[in-house]
Structure formats: C-alpha cells, structure tokens
Amino acid sequence: TTGAIATDPEKHDVEYLTPISVGTPSQDLIVDFDTGSSDLWVFSTEMSTSDIKGQTMYDPNNSSTSEKVQGSTWKITYGDGSSSSGDVYLDTVTIGNLTVPNQAVEAAKKVSAEFTDDSHNDGLLGLGFSAINTVQPTPQNTFFDNIKGILDAPLFTVDLKHGAPGSFNFGYIDPAAYIGNISWTPVDSSQGFWGFTSPGYAVGTGAFRNHSMSGIADTGTTLLLLPKSVVSAYYKEIQGAQYDSDQGGYIFPCSPTPPDFVFGVNNGIVTVPGDMVSYAPADSANQNCFGGIQKDTGIGFSIFGDVALKTSFVRSHGSIVPGHYADCD
Numbered sequence: 651t652t653g654a655i656a657t658d659p660e661k662h663d664v665e666y667l668t669p670i671s672v673g674t675p676s677q678d679l680i681v682d683f684d685t686g687s688s689d690l691w692v693f694s695t696e697m698s699t700s701d702i703k704g705q706t707m708y709d710p711n712n713s714s715t716s717e718k719v720q721g722s723t724w725k726i727t728y729g730d731g732s733s734s735s736g737d738v739y740l741d742t743v744t745i746g747n748l749t750v751p752n753q754a755v756e757a758a759k760k761v762s763a764e765f766t767d768d769s770h771n772d773g774l775l776g777l778g779f780s781a782i783n784t785v786q787p788t789p790q791n792t793f794f795d796n797i798k799g800i801l802d803a804p805l806f807t808v809d810l811k812h813g814a815p816g817s818f819n820f821g822y823i824d825p826a827a828y829i830g831n832i833s834w835t836p837v838d839s840s841q842g843f844w845g846f847t848s849p850g851y852a853v854g855t856g857a858f859r860n861h862s863m864s865g866i867a868d869t870g871t872t873l874l875l876l877p878k879s880v881v882s883a884y885y886k887e888i889q890g891a892q893y894d895s896d897q898g899g900y901i902f903p904c905s906p907t908p909p910d911f912v913f914g915v916n917n918g919i920v921t922v923p924g925d926m927v928s929y930a931p932a933d934s935a936n937q938n939c940f941g942g943i944q945k946d947t948g949i950g951f952s953i954f955g956d957v958a959l960k961t962s963f964v965r966s967h968g969s970i971v972p973g974h975y976a977d978c979d
C-alpha cells in the first residue's frame with residue numbers, strides 16, 4: 651500500500667495545512683503535519699468556546715467508532731511557548747487513501763492563544779518518533795508508526811513548496827518528484843526527532859565552510875534556525891542587515907536579493923535561494939524584510955524548518971526515510 655496527500659501553505663508559508671478525516675461518519679479536519687512532534691491532537695467539542703475562533707472541532711460523541719481511552723490525558727508545550735492539553739480517544743483516521751482504524755486521537759480541552767488565533771488550523775499531526783508522544787500513562791503511536799507495517803516501504807517523503815501545494819507521500823519515493831541523486835544521511839532519533847548533522851555551509855557562491863550543525867528536519871517550524879556563528883556569518887554578507895531585538899531576529903533591506911544559503915546533507919548540498927531567505931516584510935517604512943534564517947539560541951540544536959525543506963524539496967524534493975535522511979540535488 652502507498653498513499654499521498656496534498657499540503658497547502660498558509661500566507662508567507664508560515665505553516666502547511668493538510669486534510670485528514672476522523673471518525674464515522676467522517677469528520678474532515680485540516681491540520682499541521684509536524685515531523686518535529688509526535689502527538690495527533692485536534693480541536694474538539696470538549697473545549698470552551700472562548701478558545702475557538704473558526705476552527706473545526708472533532709466531536710467524539712458524533713462518531714460511532716470513537717472509544718475513550720479511560721484515564722488517559724495528554725499535555726504538550728512546544729518550543730515556541732505554545733501549548734495544548736486534553737483527553738484521548740481511539741478512532742478511525744484517514745489520510746488520503748490510508749486508514750488507521752484505531753488511531754489515538756488526542757481531543758483538546760485547552761489550547762494556548764497561539765492556536766486559538768490560528769483560525770485555519772484544527773490541530774497537529776505528529777510525524778516524529780512515538781517515544782516522545784505525551785499521552786499518559788501510556789504513550790500512543792503516531793499515524794506513521796501505525797500505518798508503517800502495511801506500507802510497501804517503511805518511509806514517508808516530504809515535498810513542501812514555496813507558495814504552492816506540496817505533498818506528503820507514504821510508502822514510496824516518487825521518481826518524478828526529484829532530479830539527480832538522493833543523498834542519504836543517518837538519522838539520530840535518540841531525542842524522538844528526525845535528527846541529522848550537516849557538515850557545513852556556504853554563503854552565496856563562497857567556499858564551503860566545514861562546520862558541523864546538528865539539528866532536526868522539522869516541517870512544523872517555519873524558519874531555518876542555525877548556530878548564531880553561522881547566522882551572523884551569513885548576514886555579514888548583506889549590506890544593511892541587522893539584528894532587531896524588537897522583532898527578535900535579523901532584518902535586512904528586501905532588495906537587492908540576498909545571497910543564497912547552502913548547507914550540506916552528507917555528501918550532497920541543499921541551496922536556499924536568496925529570494926526565499928526573505929521570509930516576510932519586516933516594516934513597510936524602509937522596505938526591510940525579516941530573515942528566514944535565524945539563530946537557534948536556547949534550543950540546544952538547530953532546526954531545519956520549512957525554509958530549509960521547501961527550497962531543497964521544491965528544487966529537488968527529498969524524503970525522510972527511517973534510518974536515513976534523504977535529500978537530493
């Protein structure tokens with residue numbers, strides 16, 4: 651069995667939203683597929699209406715196949731400070747043509763303001779390793795872990811694009827989705843993430859600089875968060891770039907286009923085109939743009955978020971394969 655589902659970027663590619671169906675009869679929700687976490691949680695009818703602003707809610711009482719996991723609860727706090735919590739049901743979850751009959755669906759009772767304010771997003775679907783699932787007392791499996799056994803191959807691929815629909819594919823690598831060779835790198839899943847170490851980077855057409863950067867491939871994070879020494883070396887090459895503490899990041903004149911940013915993946919390289927380093931307008935006054943490459947200070951590892959994934963993938967696509975991190979040029 652194989653499967654594929656389209657994923658659509660929100661404004662400025664801040665997140666990519668993907669349709670899923672839950673319950674019987676099916677309840678259609680749109681969620682954020684997140685390779686950097688491992689809980690499938692959704693807005694639900696158990697929340698107070700003051701926490702909901704337009705999202706679609708999962709109603710377990712309206713599903714003949716829902717089954718409450720007695721005594722189980724979940725609570726998650728994300729690195730950006732947002733959080734959510736609630737209780738747990740087993741129910742049928744379908745993504746494209748793939749169905750898991752007894753997937754743990756974590757129904758929210760509370761969500762933080764960041765989720766309430768994100769009106770198009772009905773929850774998160776974790777594609778990280780099940781070891782970091784937050785359900786207590788018994789952690790639950792991710793959709794991928796539950797479906798993996800019936801897939802032609804135990805893998806999924808991530809193909810995000812800049813301002814255009816992309817796809818998550820399960821069980822196969824679409825040869826039409828990339829050009830050239832796939833380069834593979836070992837995955838360090840010890841922290842529950844798709845971790846890997848990039849050997850170095852280059853700025854624009856400059857020489858490649860050996861500089862180990864350990865981080866995670868994270869579809870749930872918007873930006874590319876790297877060591878501050880690398881980030882300052884990059885912005886040093888941009889006339890007028892500066893760190894703006896009010897905005898909490900580097901900003902720079904939107905034109906001219908900044909230099910490309912290249913990072914290594916094993917023996918391959920991934921290029922973030924300069925025109926995609928400008929993440930969004932920072933201030934209309936003097937045409938400054940907020941950088942898509944920022945410091946990973948305080949996190950403990952780098953985060954290869956959507957800015958890194960959409961460019962390399964839109965250029966050459968790539969995949970996240972158990973035991974490997976695949977990318978291609």
Ligand SMILES: C[C@H](Cc1ccc(C(C)(C)C)cc1)[C@H](NN)c1nnnn1Cc1ccc2c(c1)OCO2
Nearest residue numbers: 684686687728729730732764765768868870871949
């Ligand atoms: C932040 C997302 C998880 C999320 C996604 C979306 C949202 C909103 C819908 C409300 C917009 C909130 C949260 C990320 N997912 N793996 C994550 N979950 N846990 N750590 N990370 C990565 C990290 C860690 C630290 C950091 C960071 C990022 O940005 C700034 O500092």
